Amino acid sequence: MELTNDKIAGIHVRGGTILGTTNKGGPFAWPVKQKNGKMIAKDRSDELINRMDELGIEAVINIGGDGSQKISQKLFEKGCNIIGVPKTIDNDLSATDYTFGFQTAVEIATDAVDKLVTTAFSHHRVMILEVMGREAGWIALHAAIAGGAEICLIPEIPYDIKKIVKTVNERTTGDSGFANIVIAEGARPKGGKMTYKRSNEFGHEKIKLGGAGIALENQLQEEGIHADIRTTILGHLQRGGIPSAFDRILATQMGVKAFEMVLNKQYGQMVAYRHPDLIAVPIKQAIAEPNLVQLNSPLMETARGVGIQFAE
CATH class of the missing domain: 3.40.50.460 (Phosphofructokinase domain)
Structure with a gap:
């Protein structure tokens, strides 16, 4: 999906994702149905990275919580130019004061x-x-x-x-x-x-x-x-x-920051909110341990x- 201005118009008042993406399975445990009907997990991460090269994709911005960012880190370790953006209602990602949602x-x-x-x-x-x-x-x-x-x-x-x-x-x-x-x-x-x-x-x-x-x-x-x-x-x-005003603003700030990080080639990093600033932190640091009360x-x-x- 090409994210043109027409495609993204009005999404600030919508929850969920217009992309239809999920971390279910993920590229390292992609669900594949066998002839006998049994499901197995297959590592297709190399196929993913090769396909991105073929399409000329220069960088990936992965939006999600703990599970999604663990995938980000593994892809980064395989050479993928990737940046994380923390989105989870649980607020359980370390290194950021809040996650949007x-x-x-x-x-x-x-x-x-x-x-x-x-x-x-x-x-x-x-x-x-x-x-x-x-x-x-x-x-x-x-x-x-x-x-x-x-x-x-x-x-x-x-x-x-x-x-x-x-x-x-x-x-x-x-x-x-x-x-x-x-x-x-x-x-x-x-x-x-x-x-x-x-x-x-x-x-x-x-x-x-x-x-x-x-x-x-x-x-x-x-x-x-x-x-x-x-x-x-x-x-x-x-x-x-409908997202709250706080989450709309935070998501917008994080989106702008993520693109700045792409331009600066700050790969393997995640956007983080440290009041009052938006900073870049290593994804590895963000997923090292959960943010608990x-x-x-x-x-x-x-x-x-x-x-x-x-x-x-």
Whole structure:
């Protein structure tokens, strides 16, 4: 697809991708169907690089999260002129303050908390909202603070169910009469595991997270909570819709910076936002370790300061 002005007109208000691209499989594990119907993974990275040479493609700008940028690094090591741009709602890429897509997901999650608070207050219920976040609890943390949730459960802190029960009982039997809980999909109880199911879909990770909220609801009922409990799994609603103004601006800034990096031949680097600057960092550095919530960070202190319970 040639990205002419006509093709890109108006895409700033659209989520997703007009390219239709995905890192499913990727050039190093391309899904190939055999005659017997069985799928196998084939390394086609050399074919990709040769084809780009044939087409006269001078550089690649790879937009995506941790998985996409790991592919970027491997292609760079094979001689591909490639630059990374961090796009993931999880905000789990190191070396950048924010990835675009994250703030939009937070706004959607916060809107969901706001709506659930209405029901919780009106009907004296315990409302559980499950949001995305496999290893990093950034969406849950931001939504809990912005939405005023009483309890926030994130992957970085295995939770103590007894402490959650205590907080819920205090809320539901006191003057408030209700409680709101935000839980990341990767959250798990102390001594327990993440809630997931096995995936047989070729090219995807072997496990699919989802159900942490339902699991928590069951645990609370087993612990004797008598209040009505309702669970909402926000799921892919967080990944679509109209991007926030912040994400539109950040994506535009990163796009301009990426092209500057191409002109300067800064290959093997990723665009990163370090307030207030856009800089270039080695992709290898960005994917070295995930950007997780630090338990003593200022944002966590803010959350604790307003009384949010993490069931530590």
